[in-house]
Amino acid sequence: MTARLTIKTVPLLFMLFVFSVAPSTTSSQPLPEAGGTEDGVSDAVSDFLKKQESRYRAFTISILIKPQTPGPGGVVRAVAQGFGRNLSEEIIVWYKNGKEVFRGRGETTYDLTAGALGSETTITASVIFPDGVVRSATETVRPSVVHLIWEAKTQVPPWYKGKAVPSPGSNIVVEAIPKLFFNGSPLDPDNLNYTWKINNQTQIHASGKGKHAIRFRADNIVGAVKNISLTVSSATGVVSANGSISIPVYRPKVLLYKEEPLIGAKNENALNTITVVSGEDALLRAEPFFFNKGAANNLEYTWRVNNDIVTGSQRSSPVLTLKTESGVSGEQGINVSVKNPENTFQTTNTLINAYVE
Numbered sequence: 515m516t517a518r519l520t521i522k523t524v525p526l527l528f529m530l531f532v533f534s535v536a537p538s539t540t541s542s543q544p545l546p547e548a549g550g551t552e553d554g555v556s557d558a559v560s561d562f563l564k565k566q567e568s569r570y571r572a573f574t575i576s577i578l579i580k581p582q583t584p585g586p587g588g589v590v591r592a593v594a595q596g597f598g599r600n601l602s603e604e605i606i607v608w609y610k611n612g613k614e615v616f617r618g619r620g621e622t623t624y625d626l627t628a629g630a631l632g633s634e635t636t637i638t639a640s641v642i643f644p645d646g647v648v649r650s651a652t653e654t655v656r657p658s659v660v661h662l663i664w665e666a667k668t669q670v671p672p673w674y675k676g677k678a679v680p681s682p683g684s685n686i687v688v689e690a691i692p693k694l695f696f697n698g699s700p701l702d703p704d705n706l707n708y709t710w711k712i713n714n715q716t717q718i719h720a721s722g723k724g725k726h727a728i729r730f731r732a733d734n735i736v737g738a739v740k741n742i743s744l745t746v747s748s749a750t751g752v753v754s755a756n757g758s759i760s761i762p763v764y765r766p767k768v769l770l771y772k773e774e775p776l777i778g779a780k781n782e783n784a785l786n787t788i789t790v791v792s793g794e795d796a797l798l799r800a801e802p803f804f805f806n807k808g809a810a811n812n813l814e815y816t817w818r819v820n821n822d823i824v825t826g827s828q829r830s831s832p833v834l835t836l837k838t839e840s841g842v843s844g845e846q847g848i849n850v851s852v853k854n855p856e857n858t859f860q861t862t863n864t865l866i867n868a869y870v871e
Contacts, residue, residue, distance in 0.1 A: 658755035682859035793840030
């Protein structure tokens with residue numbers, strides 16, 4: 515008797531799930547709604563895609579520009595920063611003015627040279643994830659500059675070619691000359707916002723729209739420094755520039771010059787010493803530098819010859835007549851001190867030797 519083997523065929527069910535993620539740019543693209551079916555496959559796919567998109571939607575990218583206010587022709591570093599995901603393993607593509615410049619894994623920095631004043635350079639960083647999702651950020655580099663010019667309200671002789679410098683308690687004015695551009699056009703300095711700081715302290719009353727100058731007093735200590743900084747920006751803050759300057763306090767000076775009766779002071783060179791022929795007179799003029807403007811007529815002079823105070827009409831005069839006796843030779847020390855009676859911190863003196871032959 516032959517045994518009979520019966521095989522029952524059991525149908526196998528195969529379910530195929532197909533997943534895909536559409537590429538996305540900075541703003542997420544909406545996914546098409548999948549229709550429901552009895553087996554729920556389309557609903558599962560739709561839910562999965564939504565979760566994928568939601569996961570990347572939480573991730574954002576930005577570009578940090580260093581320095582934030584580059585000058586024309588300056589070196590600029592653009593840094594891509596990710597929030598919600600580490601960029602070190604992601605492909606990053608850099609674009610300059612819409613053209614790709616390079617790409618690479620973890621390439622979070624891009625160094626470039628800023629253009630000329632009035633130019634605009636658009637920088638874009640795009641992060642491409644393994645499944646094709648893309649996130650991008652864009653910044654525009656607009657070179658700007660602000661020049662700071664300072665003036666000390668102190669006096670110098672008319673023939674002096676140097677710059678007047680601040681002395682203790684003198685007034686100082688700092689003027690800003692901004693050169694800001696937007697869309698290639700210069701911005702009106704009177705419409706810009708100015709934020710002034712002195713030694714890192716914001717000067718509220720000196721700051722604001724159109725306030726392109728700041729006035730202040732120097733410290734009363736010689737060698738003290740005022741650090742002036744300025745941020746100037748457009749009304750929207752899109753364009754800005756920074757400037758800074760350090761202004762030290764100097765001691766006032768007084769220099770001695772030989773004066774001729776018909777010519778006046780010979781101011782080519784200040785005197786360190788003077789030689790006088792025995793029996794003749796010599797005129798010495800004291801020339802003050804860096805005292806407050808307007809104080810010239812009120813300055814007090816004190817002359818000493820060999821430490822003896824000169825009295826009489828010459829005691830507080832800027833000119834001293836040095837008299838010598840015939841047949842007498844030797845060396846004399848000539849000292850003059852100058853003081854501003856309205857500002858006792860402004861005082862100075864000088865000493866020269868006079869040789870009588």
